[in-house]
Amino acid sequence: METYSSKKMLADMSFCVFDLETTGGNQKKDKIIEIGLVQIDNLEVGAKKSFLINPERKIPDFIQKLTSITQDEVEDAPTIDAVIDEVLEFIGDRVLIAHNSSFDIPFLNSVLERLGRKQLENKGLCTNLMTKYLIPTLMNSNLNYMSRIFNISHQKAHRALDDAIATAQLFLNYLNIFIEKDIKKINHLYYPKNRYELDLCNFKKDTSEHDEIVAKMKKIFAPFVITVKGQNGIILFSFPCTNKENEIQFISERIKDLEWQTISIKLSGPILEALIRFNHSFNKMDEADQEEAITMLRQNLIGDGTKEELKAEYKEELQKIKQADFVLMNHLVPEQFTIYPLGALGIRQGLIFRYPGHDKKLIQYINSKSNRKKAQKLKEIHFPELLQDLVNLYMAKNLRQERELMIFKDSFALKNKDFFFTQLDKFIETNPNKYNYPEAFI
Numbered sequence: 001m002e003t004y005s006s007k008k009m010l011a012d013m014s015f016c017v018f019d020l021e022t023t024g025g026n027q028k029k030d031k032i033i034e035i036g037l038v039q040i041d042n043l044e045v046g047a048k049k050s051f052l053i054n055p056e057r058k059i060p061d062f063i064q065k066l067t068s069i070t071q072d073e074v075e076d077a078p079t080i081d082a083v084i085d086e087v088l089e090f091i092g093d094r095v096l097i098a099h100n101s102s103f104d105i106p107f108l109n110s111v112l113e114r115l116g117r118k119q120l121e122n123k124g125l126c127t128n129l130m131t132k133y134l135i136p137t138l139m140n141s142n143l144n145y146m147s148r149i150f151n152i153s154h155q156k157a158h159r160a161l162d163d164a165i166a167t168a169q170l171f172l173n174y175l176n177i178f179i180e181k182d183i184k185k186i187n188h189l190y191y192p193k194n195r196y197e198l199d200l201c202n203f204k205k206d207t208s209e210h211d212e213i214v215a216k217m218k219k220i221f222a223p224f225v226i227t228v229k230g231q232n233g234i235i236l237f238s239f240p241c242t243n244k245e246n247e248i249q250f251i252s253e254r255i256k257d258l259e260w261q262t263i264s265i266k267l268s269g270p271i272l273e274a275l276i277r278f279n280h281s282f283n284k285m286d287e288a289d290q291e292e293a294i295t296m297l298r299q300n301l302i303g304d305g306t307k308e309e310l311k312a313e314y315k316e317e318l319q320k321i322k323q324a325d326f327v328l329m330n331h332l333v334p335e336q337f338t339i340y341p342l343g344a345l346g347i348r349q350g351l352i353f354r355y356p357g358h359d360k361k362l363i364q365y366i367n368s369k370s371n372r373k374k375a376q377k378l379k380e381i382h383f384p385e386l387l388q389d390l391v392n393l394y395m396a397k398n399l400r401q402e403r404e405l406m407i408f409k410d411s412f413a414l415k416n417k418d419f420f421f422t423q424l425d426k427f428i429e430t431n432p433n434k435y436n437y438p439e440a441f442i
Contacts, residue, residue, distance in 0.1 A: 006183045007043075010175050013186070015040040015125075016094040017171060019163040020104050021067050023055050027110035031055035032080055033069055036160030037090050038168045040097075043175060045168050049090055050161035052077040067158045081115055093122060099143045099167045101126035125189060127170050133192045134174065135438050137199070139336055139354045146170055149334055150439055177441065198441035199267040199332060205260060213263060214252050217241065220442060222332065222435045223274045224267050226251055227281055228260045236260060238281035239293055240274035244300050254289065265442060269332030269435055270404060271301065275391050276345050282387050294386045302393050310393050317396035321407060325373070326366060327395065328406040328424075334433045341369045342407070345391070346381035355424065363417060370410040403431055 017038040024030035032053045039046040052069070054077040064070055098104040101124045109119040131141040143166055147154035152169045156162035178189065181196050188195055203213055217226070220243065228237040236258050241247045255263070268274035275297075282290060302310055311318065321342065328339045331352055339362065340350040351365045372378040383391060398405045406427045413420040 007179045009183070009186065010179060011043050014092075014094045015097050015171070016091045016122075017097040017164045017168040018091070018104065018108075019098060019160045019167065020107055021063075021069060021158060021160045022107060023057065023059055023063055025103070027107055031057060032107070032111060033059060033063075033074055034067070034160040035083075035087060036162070036164035037087065038161075038164045039090070039094065040168055040172065043172065045165070045172070047090070048161060048165065049086075050164075051083050051087070053083065054079050068156075069159075080111055084112070084115060084117065088117075091120070091122065096120070096122045096124040097127060097167060097171050098124070099127045099146075099163065099170070101129075123190075125171075127167055127174065130171075130174055130189075130192065134177065134196055134198050135333070136197060137331070137336070137352060138333055138438075139352060139358075143167065143170070145335075198438045201265045201442040203263040205262070208263070210252070210255060213255065214248065216265065216442070217248050217251065220265070220267070221440050222267050222269055222437065223271045224265050224442075225274050225277045227264050227266070228255060228258055229262045229264075230258070230260055233262075235281045235284040237285055237289060238278060240268070240271070240278040240297070242271055242274070242297070242300055247296060247300065250292070250296060267332055267435075267437065267442060269437070270329040270338075272327070272329055272391070272394065272405060273332075273338065275387070275394065276340070276347060276350075279345070279381070279383055279387055280347070282384055290384075290386060294390055298390055298393070301390070302397050307389055307393075311389070314393060314396035314400065317399045318392055320399060321392060321395050323409065324407045325370065325410040326408055326413070328408075328427075329404060330431060330433045330435075332435055332437050334435075334437070337428075339365065341373065341378060343373065344369075344378055344381045345383070346379075349379070349381065355428070359421065363413065366410055366413045370414070373410075 017040065019036045020032055021034040022030050022032050033055050034053060035051045037049045039048075052074055054074045056079060059069065059071055059074070096105060105120065105124050112119050128141050131138060131146060143163060144154060144157050146152070147166050147170070150170060150173050152166050154162060154166040177198065178192075178196060183189070183196070201216060223240065223242050225238060225240050227235060230236045237254050239247065239251055241251065266277065268277055285293075298307070298310070305313065324342055326339055327342055328337060331338045336352055336354055338350050338352050351362070353362050353365075355362070369378060395405055395407065399407055406424065
């Protein structure tokens with residue numbers, strides 16, 4: 001919920017985003033070759049400056065290739081001592097922002113120390129670290145990828161001003177998120193862990209209205225799991241919502257009837273992921289709630305018919321699932337995927353991986369889980385019969401339609417890896433990530 005106070009609090013702050021390109025990562029030996037600086041005032045990008053710097057030494061070939069800054073370009077550029085006053089004046093007393101501040105700020109301070117100057121005392125924020133707090137399941141937080149998923153123009157990676165501008169735009173995205181989530185204290189910018197995750201929303205009884213919670217659910221763009229807790233954190237109710245109107249009505253009525261203390265909403269991405277999360281709280285619910293939830297989900301996810309009729313209809317697919325070893329699906333985050341052993345559908349048993357990029361990691365995971373299963377050391381995850389039948393029927397329907405889930409035997413992946421990855425490519429092509437996360441968030 002955006003409020004004037006949170007927006008004004010952040011709008012009153014002044015920031016300077018900066019990026020360094022250097023001859024290497026050694027603060028004692030390496031030198032700056034380019035500095036990019038961007039001011040942010042009143043939640044808008046303001047003045048920009050950049051400096052090519054003569055490092056007075058040879059730029060390594062791999063740095064020239066990485067940055068496209070050649071030795072010839074810096075030969076006539078000023079040395080760092082000639083521009084440092086202008087750099088420091090531009091920064092002023094602003095909060096420093098960098099996408100990897102643990103490198104940029106100490107490196108700049110090492111240069112100041114070398115020049116016999118006072119080190120910076122400005123407060124600093126790292127958008128890379130902030131990313132890991134706000135999107136904890138993200139496997140890659142480099143600036144190129146973050147620019148892509150937030151639709152930020154970033155054409156010249158590893159050029160200081162372009163990196164600084166892209167970082168500024170990413171930081172402004174995050175400031176808007178903090179405003180939307182109604183940040184109360186500036187200190188939360190520096191330590192946002194467990195407060196502002198983009199896939200999570202929490203409500204407390206004494207500060208939340210029923211209509212506010214229902215309105216929030218109606219705006220959510222992806223499947224989610226809602227968990228309702230009472231005194232001492234006891235789970236009273238849970239539901240894996242697939243964004244259907246009858247489900248939200250069901251949840252709304254139950255919330256009204258319960259003496260709840262906290263409510264959490266967690267985005268899941270694929271519906272199967274929501275069902276897996278739902279299993280952790282299913283047995284703690286009232287039996288009538290269990291039956292009504294399963295009946296509603298079966299109708300919404302699979303179609304009309306009794307459990308027996310649906311089992312008969314999907315008999316062939318259910319048999320294939322019984323014989324398979326793994327299920328793979330999109331993750332909530334773009335370009336990420338999740339895989340689970342079918343005999344251990346539990347959150348801690350799965351693997352989140354990037355593809356392409358984590359090809360070897362995926363094969364190692366499949367091999368490891370298969371070996372543990374053969375040695376009877378794979379921890380099985382128990383599902384109550386009502387929920388297990390629903391999960392199996394949902395997978396069976398998707399298997400028939402060749403969508404959302406890729407279900408396969410371990411031998412399929414391990415004995416012919418090239419063919420496995422060809423099939424994985426086809427699966428990804430026909431099942432694109434549809435969640436628009438994290439650009440869209442709770």
